[in-house]
């Protein structure tokens with residue numbers, strides 16, 4: 001008898017994850033993960049709140065809680081979101097999740113049946129791709145450029161799918177400070193996306209962990225959720241980057257009908273998200289700790305982003321290209337030679353003391369092999385400069401023939 005279910009095959013550790021494991025416990029400059037800088041964690045304030053919450057509200061904070069989340073926290077969170085211009089309709093509900101990763105997993109299980117078509121961006125968030133893949137969808141990738149998802153190409157894909165008599169289950173997008181591409185969707189694109197979603201009657205999953213970290217003025221960060229008049233956007237958020245990922249707190253906001261189903265799916269996964277961390281987050285929000293953390297982190301990350309951009313200019317081979325991230329925690333770097341495979345290069349980079357994530361991991365269409373995602377939130381400015389220098393010299397060694405500039409369009413595998 002076969003012991004494990006067929007789907008267990010899909011939990012295979014990726015080659016890249018195995019390689020990155022080699023960096024654990026070693027003095028490596030990691031430009032790989034998406035870890036917040038620990039100096040942004042409000043340790044003293046959280047320690048004080050945690051004491052109070054356990055001592056004074058222990059009968060609730062140490063107890064089981066409703067699957068949807070602690071009512072007081074959901075209310076406080078709704079106020080917080082509204083202050084950040086996220087529209088909450090009277091027909092909406094909020095579900096508290098164990099990080100927004102759980103929301104991605106629940107969405108995969110609740111929405112996708114085998115062979116259903118879903119649309120993601122090229123590139124997109126790796127762990128979302130992994131969560132969706134478990135439900136065996138047909139995944140279509142639509143390239144992004146400096147203004148976010150190419151809505152003209154999206155329309156072409158939608159037409160193709162509908163011409164075959166199929167429907168698209170949902171479009172997954174990270175409109176602001178995209179992970180990994182660093183780009184932000186323009187207002188025109190957002191409107192065009194909502195218009196297309198309406199014409200083709202498609203749900204939009206809007207993943208928004210980074211809109212609090214925009215480093216340039218004049219960037220419009222209005223969520224699709226706020227522009228949506230038809231209740232078709234499901235909005236995902238998280239405290240991971242704006243307070244602490246260790247609390248494991250995320251949320252899904254959307255039409256109560258969908259939220260009810262997600263809540264039932266969550267019940268079988270973990271009954272509810274930690275009551276203790278919800279009470280801690282509730283107090284942190286009430287006391288303005290989250291807002292202060294955002295302010296501090298934004299300043300720290302802007303400095304680090306600029307160090308990374310300067311180092312790239314100093315060290316990368318000619319004709320290397322990277323979209324300047326207006327926000328978020330990453331720079332996606334495209335090397336100028338199509339012969340360079342950044343998965344192979346990673347082994348050498350690790351041997352030289354630097355880790356990154358090869359770009360191909362973020363492309364559902366097998367593209368992006370000459371790209372890499374570099375994180376700037378975690379390493380110190382000195383380490384960022386040192387790491388980029390190492391990667392630059394490694395890349396220069398690999399480029400035997402001087403290459404012609406490659407247009408941004410060709411980088412994204414169109």
Ligand SMILES: Cc1ncc(COP(=O)(O)O)c(C=O)c1O
Pocket residue numbers: 034098099100101102125174179207209237238239240245249250
């Ligand atoms: C785009 C995106 N979505 C979701 C997540 C998941 O975050 P968490 O589960 O910590 O809330 C991340 C984390 O890096 C992310 O970048």
